[in-house]
Amino acid sequence: PTPAAADRVGIRPRGGRISVSRFPVDTGVGFTVAGGTITRTVTAATGSKVWASSGTLARVILNGTSEYRMSGANMTDTLTASGTSLVELSGGTVADSFRISSTAHATLFGYDFRLDGILVGGFAGVGSSVPLNVATDKLFTGILQDGTPFAFTTTDSDSFANGTLTLRPTDEAPAGPAQINIPGSEAPRGLRTGPTLPLSAGLPPPPAAA
Numbered sequence: 756p757t758p759a760a761a762d763r764v765g766i767r768p769r770g771g772r773i774s775v776s777r778f779p780v781d782t783g784v785g786f787t788v789a790g791g792t793i794t795r796t797v798t799a800a801t802g803s804k805v806w807a808s809s810g811t812l813a814r815v816i817l818n819g820t821s822e823y824r825m826s827g828a829n830m831t832d833t834l835t836a837s838g839t840s841l842v843e844l845s846g847g848t849v850a851d852s853f854r855i856s857s858t859a860h861a862t863l864f865g866y867d868f869r870l871d872g873i874l875v876g877g878f879a880g881v882g883s884s885v886p887l888n889v890a891t892d893k894l895f896t897g898i899l900q901d902g903t904p905f906a907f908t909t910t911d912s913d914s915f916a917n918g919t920l921t922l923r924p925t926d927e928a929p930a931g932p933a934q935i936n937i938p939g940s941e942a943p944r945g946l947r948t949g950p951t952l953p954l955s956a957g958l959p960p961p962p963a964a965a
Contacts, residue, residue, distance in 0.1 A: 780805055780821075788812060788828055799823065801838065807847065817842070817859070825849075827901055833912075836861065845925075846901030853907060857916035864923045865905075868897040878924045888917045902928030 778795055780786045780803040788807040797812060799805050801819020807828035814832035817823055817840035824843040833852035836842050836859035845864035855861045862884075868875040870887070871894050877885045889895045895907045895915075907913040 796832075799840070844899065846899050846903055848903060849905065851911040851913065853913045855915045855919045857919065859916075860919050860921070861915060862921045862923055863897065863899070863905075864925050865897050865899040866924055866927055868895075868922050868924075870895055872896075875922060878922075881924055881926055883924060885922050886918070887915075887920050887922055889915045889920065897922075898928070900925040900928065 778793055778797045780797060780799045782800045782802040784800075785804045786797075786799075786806070788805070788810045790810040792811040794813055796814040796816060797805065798816045799818060799821035801821055804822045805815070805824070807823075807825040807830075809827050811829045811831060813830070815823060815830065815834045817834075817836045817838070819838040820840065821838070822841045822843075823834070823836070825845070825847050827846040829847055830849045832850050833854070834842070834849060835852075835854045835856075837856045838858060840859045842855065842859070842861040843864070844861065868887070870889065875885065875887060887895075889907065889909075891909045893908065895913075896905065898904050907915070
C-alpha cells in the first residue's frame with residue numbers, strides 16, 4: 756500500500772545521510788523514506804505513519820497506534836512493534852531482532868511461505884489471508900512481494916507473539932537472470948530457487964569458519 760496524498764506530510768529523504776542520535780516521528784506525522792540513509796533509531800509516536808520504499812534505515816521503534824509499511828528499503832538493525840502498532844512488509848530486507856509484541860500486528864505480503872520447510876496452506880488465492888503462529892525455534896521463511904527472500908527465527912531474536920502475524924499471498928515476482936555475476940551485476944538481496952551466484956576470482960575469499 757502507498758500513502759494517500761493527505762497522509763504524505765513531514766520529511767521525505769531521497770538521498771544523503773541523516774546521522775542524529777534519535778530520529779523521532781511525532782504524532783500525526785507521515786514520514787516517507789525513499790532513498791538515502793538514516794543511521795540512528797527512527798522512533799514512531801502513536802498516530803504516526805512511516806513508509807519505506809528504498810534507502811537504508813537502522814533501528815525502528817513503533818509506539819502506540821503508529822504504522823510502518825515497508826516495500827523495498829533495507830533495515831540494518833532491529834524493529835520493535837509495541838502498543839497496538841501495525842507493520843506491513845511487502846519488500847526490502849530486515850535484520851535480526853524483528854519483534855512484534857502481543858498487542859501489535861504484522862502482515863507479510865508474498866508467497867512460498869514455509870514453516871520449517873513445510874509450505875503454509877489454507878490460502879484461497881491472491882487477496883486472501885491466513886494467520887500464522889511461529890513457535891520458538893521454528894524457522895519461518897518465504898519470499899516477499901518484491902521477490903526478496905526472508906527468514907525469521909527466534910535463534911536470531913525474531914519473535915511474533917501468538918495471534919499477531921497474518922500472511923497475505925501475492926502473485927510471484929518476475930524471475931531474475933539465471934546467473935548473477937559480481938562484479939558486473941547489482942548484488943541481490945537474497946537468492947531464490949533457480950538463479951546461481953558464482954564466486955568471482957576477483958572477490959576476496961569468505962572468512963574462515965570460527
